[in-house]
Amino acid sequence: MTTSPHTWAAAAGHVAAGPPGRPDALAAAGPEQRYRIGTGARPRPPGRAAARPAQQRRCPARTGAIDEQTWRRAIAAIEAADEVALACHVSPDGDALGSMLALGLALRAAGRRVVASFGDRDFAVPRLLRFLPGQDLLVEPARYPAAPGLMITFDVATVERLGMLEDSARNAGELLVVDHHASNDTASGFGTLRLVDPTAAATAVLAEELIARLGLPVDEQIATCLYTGLVTDTGSFRYGVTPAVHDMAGRLVATGLATDEITRELWEGNPFGYLKVLATALERATLEPLAAEAHGLVWTYVTREDRAAVALPYEEVEGIIDVVRQAGEADVAVVLKQDDDGLWQVSARSKGAIDVGRACTALGGGGHPRAAGFTSHLPPDDTLALLRPLLTRM
Ligand code: 5GP
Numbered sequence: 001m002t003t004s005p006h007t008w009a010a011a012a013g014h015v016a017a018g019p020p021g022r023p024d025a026l027a028a029a030g031p032e033q034r035y036r037i038g039t040g041a042r043p044r045p046p047g048r049a050a051a052r053p054a055q056q057r058r059c060p061a062r063t064g065a066i067d068e069q070t071w072r073r074a075i076a077a078i079e080a081a082d083e084v085a086l087a088c089h090v091s092p093d094g095d096a097l098g099s100m101l102a103l104g105l106a107l108r109a110a111g112r113r114v115v116a117s118f119g120d121r122d123f124a125v126p127r128l129l130r131f132l133p134g135q136d137l138l139v140e141p142a143r144y145p146a147a148p149g150l151m152i153t154f155d156v157a158t159v160e161r162l163g164m165l166e167d168s169a170r171n172a173g174e175l176l177v178v179d180h181h182a183s184n185d186t187a188s189g190f191g192t193l194r195l196v197d198p199t200a201a202a203t204a205v206l207a208e209e210l211i212a213r214l215g216l217p218v219d220e221q222i223a224t225c226l227y228t229g230l231v232t233d234t235g236s237f238r239y240g241v242t243p244a245v246h247d248m249a250g251r252l253v254a255t256g257l258a259t260d261e262i263t264r265e266l267w268e269g270n271p272f273g274y275l276k277v278l279a280t281a282l283e284r285a286t287l288e289p290l291a292a293e294a295h296g297l298v299w300t301y302v303t304r305e306d307r308a309a310v311a312l313p314y315e316e317v318e319g320i321i322d323v324v325r326q327a328g329e330a331d332v333a334v335v336l337k338q339d340d341d342g343l344w345q346v347s348a349r350s351k352g353a354i355d356v357g358r359a360c361t362a363l364g365g366g367g368h369p370r371a372a373g374f375t376s377h378l379p380p381d382d383t384l385a386l387l388r389p390l391l392t393r394m
């Protein structure tokens, strides 16, 4: 299942050599040039010119919230650094860890010194993500540089989400923020250099572009990391899907990566106890059709005791929200998960009418309009009482 690494830059629509990110680089040869997009994908008759320039026909992965100068400064900072210190958010998900390890692997393959971490007090890669390549790049937060010359953060919307690595970020010579959270806005955002684009379906989209603009190849291992970010943040290509998302998936799969194995690791490796806790959570789910401006709310919770009964670690209950949100009567789904410290980690999802990102940000958390979260010290009923009035239209 392996193919040799190809030069990613051309496939990704960027020029590896020469000035990175020139606008005309988008005209680089790609499969889209051989098909007329939107007309049934019929091949163009030989010799006939395209009706419109390739640049216009190509649907970009992002709508371009990042200017060229910022990209150039980011590339220059990476190229000048003696060591690159990478970080992602605490309790990393597939997009955070995948994006970070992808760049780490690409830089290391180019002979660069790289260190990577995330700031959990109990530092451990979540069970679900242990298949990701590049974990030998990881060091515990205590061994992370206290004042890195260059630090790059992935999928981190606020500096607090760095946990134990927050001080390293404050002391960094240059702090490059790579993120796609709308809540990470320029006015309040952190970092000396910001590659932040809320139109990107995943931070992995930006990581891929960064690797391409550095002129580094993407091999099967790097592709596995990027694909994991893309597939998890799009809910297996259900949310935020554009032609560009599938273009990117196509480039990644073309490296020969084992998509079946990634699927099995991410969605078919739950401990049996998960099913029992899921059943308990579904049993006590509540539907409130009139909540959320009558768009409907479905919610439930999982206690520490529920998990203890089947020895299920906290990290294993992340997927419950994806089942609860299946209720068609509700635009908003909420799952409150009690962690080992007794705190309630709240996950909220919207189908598009209600802005859960704004609601969760108002309660001290953050996220996206359709997927967000926050931490609560109060029991579920009291937390819902705070959340309900904040569930308002986009
Ligand atoms: P999840 O529900 O999967 O934990 O998180 C959904 C989204 O909300 C993710 O993009 C995540 O980064 C964001 N999020 C979840 N919890 C928090 C939080 O406590 N603070 C912030 N800033 N973002 C959060």
Ligand code: MN
Binding pocket: 095, 096, 155, 180, 202, 203, 233
């Ligand atoms: Mn993400």
